Amino acid sequence: DHGELVEAATLRYARLFGSRSEKLARLAERRPVFQRFRTEEPHLVFEPARERSGFPPDWIALDEWMPYHQEGIQTNRDQAIIAPDVDTLRERMKRFAEGVDDPALERARTPSGHYDPARAREAIASLIARGELEQYIFPIAYRPFDDRVFLAHPSVCHRPRKRLLESGEHSEFILVSVRKDRGIAAYRHFAITRFIPDNSYLSPRSSCRSRAFPIKDPVGNANFSATCVEAVESIVGERVSAEELACYLVSYLASERYQDRFADSLRHDYPKIPLPRGRENFQQRVSIGERIKEGFFAPQPLDMEWTLGHHPLKAKSAVLELAHRECDAYFESEWGSLLEDQPPESAT
């Protein structure tokens, strides 16, 4: 028996950046390097207190807005079963079935605890023999602005996500986000795709997997909770479609202002979005969201550096850039008071 805990230990935190000598110099300085902090209920996390308050309590989490959501495709054999087009994939699968040499098939020929190449080869051969191979070839949003096709057959694809494929068939577009992210890079984990996303669409890190929120569920119904739809409709005063609701959410999710302001919360769970203030607010946000959506599907003539998820990109569509600015400006005008929210006093 060590008695009851009377006093918590003093916790101090520092993270140093730079070269070795810079770090040593920083450590050698007299002034304190470490930041003291207190842990906070309920989780008593060993991290300095959040700099800012999180989402306001009445904002609604994305997974509440859109009840059907799933992780993206995880093939475990990208090289073999993902291809730029159907012909390439079909020919490659023929080579796989026939045992013809092809460096792209190396993974598919390597056994692992969860994968038997011999069985996979048999399964593919039989698909080809029955003329059914193409029934399993689907488009995939592999990486940002890099759509491809993949073979959604369980013999070769670790997680083909059958239900997600069905959703994708019904959905005009799909929102892509993540549940959490431990990294230190800015939170930029939001995209709109035409096809169902790969698990690593936003980031290859397994702790930060992409999740698809299709606007229609696997059956083809609007993928929005009845509660949320009713709440929005009573505020707006008329029926709203799945597309409109999705665009409304997009007008928040795509804003870098929003992403930066709530970065701490976004690292721990899904984004949250408030109900609209009124009819006009809803309509304006829907129209901003529509332009963001168009921007994601437009050609990319702008030579500029930006980040989507953890992927640095070198080109951007002019439509998207304009819509992003519009998004930020609107967020600022609507939620300026939240942006001014000062960090709590931190002891040093």
Place this chain on the structure above:
DNA sequence: AAAGACGTCCAATCAGCGAT
């Protein structure tokens, strides 16, 4: 049993940096 969720861990590769 299969599919889904969600972690840890791993290997290959590469970039930056200071030292040799």
Place this chain on the structure above:
DNA sequence: ATCGCTGATTGGACGTCTTT
């Protein structure tokens, strides 16, 4: 120019638990 080191990136393996 090369070497060793750190750390990030990338694509994946797999354990464990839950849900279907």
